[in-house]
Amino acid sequence: MFAEDKLKVLASASMFADMASNIGGDRIELKTIVPIGADPHLHETTPIDAIKVSEADVILVNGLTFEGWITELIDNAGSSADVILITEGVTPISSTVYKNASDPHAWMAADHGVIYAKNIFDALSKNDPANEAYYEKNYLRYKKELEDLDTYIKLAIESIPRDQRVLITSHDAFSYFGNRYGLRLEAIMGISTEADAQTSDIVRVTEVIRKYNVPAVFIESTINPKLIKRMAEDNNVAIGGELYADSLGPKGSEGETYYKMLKHNADVIVSALKDKNMSQTTHDDADKGNPLWSYLAIIGILAAGFIIVLLKINS
Ligand SMILES: [Zn+2]
Incomplete structure (x- = not known):
């Protein structure tokens, strides 16, 4: 489980963990709940998940019903972690099929990736202010990469008739x-x-x-x-x-x-x-x-x- 004397950050899914790793670098200890290749919509929580949750300082959650299982997991684990909704600030697309439900896949557009990154940067700085300057440097670098990627994708798709x-x-x-x-x-x-x-x-x-x-x-x-x-x-x-x-x-x-x-x-x-x-x-x-x-x-x-x-x- 979490071992080192660093800010303990837990992400629900692998892409959010990767964003956190870009900003937190070696100043955070990072874990993920849903393993790579598995389907977060269908995740079945395990006792190991509960231990990770109970030990975490910060938990990064997409919300918008992506991790339908996570609220119960956090409640049952008796966690005192700062639970961060990393989609805060994204305008959600509502589901065409389910009434009153939002489409969770906001990270699929790179401009939203920038919003996720900002929310993660804020969360790390708030919970570990001693390293704020380090997180900020990484965040600004990563933000620029994602903005360039956004432009790259836009031009690439425009090349299709x-x-x-x-x-x-x-x-x-x-x-x-x-x-x-x-x-x-x-x-x-x-x-x-x-x-x-x-x-x-x-x-x-x-x-x-x-x-x-x-x-x-x-x-x-x-x-x-x-x-x-x-x-x-x-x-x-x-x-x-x-x-x-x-x-x-x-x-x-x-x-x-x-x-x-x-x-x-x-x-x-x-x-x-x-x-x-x-x-x-x-x-x-x-x-x-x-x-x-x-x-x-x-x-x-x-x-x-x-x-x-x-x-x-x-x-
Ligand atoms: Zn999905």
Whole structure:
């Protein structure tokens, strides 16, 4: 657990921990709750999480219903930590599916990353004023990097022909990205990965693929790619690559930091959507395929897995 005599900072998810590491450097001791590659929407808290929470001085939380499990975890752990809402100051996008719910994926736009970084800087300075000058120097450097990244992504997306700026993913994590950089979004699942995809979702996304003659769809690092791969196959569109949304990639991967994950996403999206030839055949050929029952089978398998997990939890 936490060992050193430094400010003990706990982040809910890996991308927020990376932001904190950029600002706190070696003056903080940093831990993360949800491991890299795991899905924070579906995280199941462990006794180790409770120990981390009880020992932390500062806890960094996204909020906007991203970590639905965290309030109970903090309450039960008897924590006296300063709990920081790092989305403070972001204008949330409301969910198109769930009433009175906000889309949690605000970090997906680099200009919001600057707001997150400022909130983290303020939290570290407040709880460890002796190191404020050090945190400030790092924050200003990091802020500049993120602002440059924001410009880079904007220009990159603008290089895609306007009618090809359509992004199709497994879950709806890219609305802030789309709003900021000008992409139309369609996802099979909603803003959380908790609900299973419905047949109507598949019909809706298939229509978009055909209407816009979309050359590629994208898989996400924390989500089972079965359904999106099946859609790609049946519509003869390519898999444009793997995107990072709810977690960093492992060390050494192109998504190993928050900065790199956003840059990787932009690069992958641009190269796939710019290239109409990625679509292997014309969409007329696709009309003969697309049997609905095959989707129902995949949804059934995913639902069965979910039920098994539920039974395990309850037993
Ligand atoms: Zn998500």
